[in-house]
Amino acid sequence: MDGLIIALTNAWVVAFLLIVGSVTFVWQLYDARFSWKGTISFLCFLLFFSTHLAAGLTGIGAFILFAIGLILLTIELFVPGGIIGFVGLGTLVASIFLTAKHSPFITLSLAVAIASALITMLLLNKVFKKRMVLFQKIVLTDRQSNEKGYVSHAVRFDLVGKRGYALTVLRPSGTAWIENERVDVVTEGEYIERNRPLEVVRVDGLKVVVREIKQ
Known part of the structure; x- marks a missing residue:
């Protein structure tokens, strides 16, 4: 067991785990459903954190942040909105940085992984x-048009043919008094x-x- 921990905390193995884990994690963010990419990413980061924790190279705080991040991302699969997913993503990144501060090589490996x-x-x-699924949950990607039934305010077809007067100078836009209201x-x-x-x-x-209306 000790030999396995030593092997998995080797600098080059750590770099490999971080790079593969980061790339597959980002790749997974573009899929609407959990796939093999997410599985590989999960295993890479699980090995990274668990072995460093077992070797005493990081504290329990980083591992807890990692676990919280995974839980939040799992919840995001079932709850619409995207906010929970971004919080989970931020928590995961924070846990890696918390671990990286114990080793300059891990910091360098993390920089390469992020790149x-x-x-x-x-x-x-x-x-x-491709579009990232989390962004699609937060940002409304479909254009909201009148033809699709989306309006930000009521369309005032009832005003057609009505008369009034200009409250301000119209150059060409401004405000008018029509049917006892400002329009x-x-x-x-x-x-x-x-x-x-x-x-x-x-x-x-x-x-x-x-x-x-010309006089």
């Missing part, structure tokens, strides 16, 4: 056009002075388009 993970991320993003409007390109009478000619999405 390898970033290169992997760049290849997946730019070459293979943000835009002209068809012309300049309309304040207090001039106007009429709503159409509504384009959230834009209320008005035209001056």
